[in-house]
Amino acid sequence: MSRKATLGLLLAPGLALLAFGFAFPFVVTLFAPPAADHPDVLGKLGAMLTDSYVLGVLARTVRVAVTVTLVCLVFGFPTAYLIARAPKSRQGLLLALAVFPLLLSTVVRTFSWLVILGRNGLISDAVLATGLTDRPPELLYTEFALVAGLTQLFMPLMILTSYSSLSHIDPGLEDAARGLGASPGRAFRQIVLPLALPGVLVGGTLVFAGAVTAFTTPLLLGGSRNRTLATLLYDYANVKLDWGGASAVALIMTVLVLVVGWASGRISAKVATS
Amino acid sequence: MAFLLGPILLVVAIGFSSGDTVEFPPPGFSLRWFDQALSNSSFQQGLLTSLLVAAAATLFALVLGIPVALAVQRHTFRGHKTVETLFLSPAIVPELVLGFALFQQLMVTMRITALGALLIGHTVLLLPYAVRVTGASLALSDPALEEAARGLGAGPLRTFFTITLPVMAPGIVSAAVLSFLTSFNNVPLSLLLKGPGISTLPVEMLNYVQFSYDPMVAAVSTLLLAATVGAALLTERLVGFNKVFSR
Numbered sequence: 137m138s139r140k141a142t143l144g145l146l147l148a149p150g151l152a153l154l155a156f157g158f159a160f161p162f163v164v165t166l167f168a169p170p171a172a173d174h175p176d177v178l179g180k181l182g183a184m185l186t187d188s189y190v191l192g193v194l195a196r197t198v199r200v201a202v203t204v205t206l207v208c209l210v211f212g213f214p215t216a217y218l219i220a221r222a223p224k225s226r227q228g229l230l231l232a233l234a235v236f237p238l239l240l241s242t243v244v245r246t247f248s249w250l251v252i253l254g255r256n257g258l259i260s261d262a263v264l265a266t267g268l269t270d271r272p273p274e275l276l277y278t279e280f281a282l283v284a285g286l287t288q289l290f291m292p293l294m295i296l297t298s299y300s301s302l303s304h305i306d307p308g309l310e311d312a313a314r315g316l317g318a319s320p321g322r323a324f325r326q327i328v329l330p331l332a333l334p335g336v337l338v339g340g341t342l343v344f345a346g347a348v349t350a351f352t353t354p355l356l357l358g359g360s361r362n363r364t365l366a367t368l369l370y371d372y373a374n375v376k377l378d379w380g381g382a383s384a385v386a387l388i389m390t391v392l393v394l395v396v397g398w399a400s401g402r403i404s405a406k407v408a409t410s
Numbered sequence: 411m412a413f414l415l416g417p418i419l420l421v422v423a424i425g426f427s428s429g430d431t432v433e434f435p436p437p438g439f440s441l442r443w444f445d446q447a448l449s450n451s452s453f454q455q456g457l458l459t460s461l462l463v464a465a466a467a468t469l470f471a472l473v474l475g476i477p478v479a480l481a482v483q484r485h486t487f488r489g490h491k492t493v494e495t496l497f498l499s500p501a502i503v504p505e506l507v508l509g510f511a512l513f514q515q516l517m518v519t520m521r522i523t524a525l526g527a528l529l530i531g532h533t534v535l536l537l538p539y540a541v542r543v544t545g546a547s548l549a550l551s552d553p554a555l556e557e558a559a560r561g562l563g564a565g566p567l568r569t570f571f572t573i574t575l576p577v578m579a580p581g582i583v584s585a586a587v588l589s590f591l592t593s594f595n596n597v598p599l600s601l602l603l604k605g606p607g608i609s610t611l612p613v614e615m616l617n618y619v620q621f622s623y624d625p626m627v628a629a630v631s632t633l634l635l636a637a638t639v640g641a642a643l644l645t646e647r648l649v650g651f652n653k654v655f656s657r
Contacts, residue, residue: 139485142485142566143481143485143487145477146478146480146481146485147478147481147493149473149474149477150474150478150537150541151496153474153530153533153534153537154497154499154500154537156530157512157516157530157531157533157534158499158500158503158534160515161508161511161512161514161516162503162507162508162511164511164514164515165510165511165514165515166507166511211413215411232642232646233411233414233415234414236415236638236639236642237414237415237418239591239595239638239641239642240418240634240635240638241595241597241612241615241631241634242595242597242612243597243612243615243616243619243627243631244418244421244615244631244634244635245417245418247615247619247627247628247631248417248418248420248421249417250432250619250623251417251420251421251424251432251628252420254432254623256431256432258420287413288413288417291413291414292414348504349504349505349506349507351505351506351597351598351601352597352598352616355616356616356619356620366504366506366598369506369507369510370506370601370602373510373602374602379514382510383510386504386506386507386511389506389507390503390504390507393502393503393504394502397502
C-alpha cells in the first residue's frame, strides 16, 4: 500500500466524524439555521448587541471570568510553585490531590457551594450565630457565588499548567542567581517568572475559557438573576425556544473564547522569541 | 488545598446525614439517603445511560483517534499542522454550543435519536483527548523500533500489533480513563441531547438539585467520589496517575 493510501486510511474515519458531528452542525447552526421560521442570526446578533440586558450578561460573564482567572492565578501559581519545590517523592501525591477534583462531576463540586452559601448554609449560620444581624446574608445567586464556585472548579487547571512549566525549571538556576547576590524576590522575578510564563498563560486561557463557557455552576449558583452567556444560551434554546437567539448567543460566546485563545497564543509566541 | 478539597468532604459528610434537609453539621449518622439514592429509578436509569454512553464513546474515540495519532506522529505530509489543529478543535469550542448545534442539526433536522446524537456528540468531545494522549505516548517512543520490525520482515499490521500498540499501551489506558470520566461527567452535551428515557446521571442529579434540597444528591456524589478514587488508584497502579495529566 502506498504511503498516501495508508495516510488516507488512518485519517478518513476521524475526519468523517469531525465533518458530520462537528464542523457541519456547528457551521449550519451558527450561520445558517434552516429552521422553519428562518431565524436571521445576524439580525438577532445586531439586536442583541444593542440590548442592554444581553450586554449586561456579556459584561457579567467577562467580569466573572476575569476575576476567576486572577484569583486562580494568585492562589494557584504559588501552590504550584510550592509543589514543584517540594521533595520529589511527595510531588506526585500533592499534585494528585490538587488535580483530583477535575475528575469529579461539576454537579458534585457545585452542590457543595449550595451547602456553604445557601439560606441555611454554613456561612449564613455562622453570621447569624454572631448575633450581629438576624437576617441571613444573601450569598447564593450572586456574582460572589459564581466566582467562588468557578474558582474552585478551575483552580486545578491553573495549578497543573503552572506546575508543568515550573517543574521544567532547574532549581539550580534560581540558586545560581541567589549565589550571584540576587535577593529571593529578584531571583524569582527575573528567573522563575519569565520561564514559567508560557505555562501560566496556557493556564490562564484555560481558566478564562472554562469560566466563560461553564454551564452547571452558573445555572445552580447564579440562577436567573445572575445569568451568564451559557445560561442565557440555554434559556433561549430550551425555554424560550428562540433558536435564532440561541445561535446569536452561541456566536458571541464562541468568538469571545477564540479571540482570547488567539491573543494568548500571540503573547506566548512573542515571549518565546524575545 | 483546603479550598479545593474541603467542599468535597463537606458533601461526603452530608451524604451520611440522617436529617431531612441539607444541614451541616448533620444531625446524626445514617445510610438512609444512600438507600433512597440507590432505589431511585431516575438515578438508576441515568447511571445506566451514563455508563453505556461513556463506555461506547470512549471506545469509538480511541478507535478513531489512535489512527489519527499514528498519522500525525509517524508521517510527514502537507497540512500536517492543520490536521492536528482540526482534531483538537472540538476541545476549544464551548461544549454548550456544540450541544446546541448537534441538537438542532442531528436531532431536529435529521431526526437522529437522542441516544445516537449523544453517542456522536460524546465521541466528538473525546476525540481530542484520544488523539493527544495516545499521540503523546507515541511521540515519546522511538520509531526505530518499528523500522527494525519492518526491516526484519514484519508486515505493517504485524508491526502495529506487536510493536506500536504495546508501546502506546500506557497512553491508551490514560486516554481511556480520562475519556470515560470526561464523558461520564459531561453536563452541557448530555443536557441538550436528551430524549424519552435517555438522560445521563449528572443531568438527573442537576434536575433533582434544582427542585429538591435534600442529602440524596450528596449520597450519590459520595458514591461517585468513591468510584472515581477507585478508578484513579487503579490507573495509578497501571500507568501512574500523574502520567494521565502530564499532557
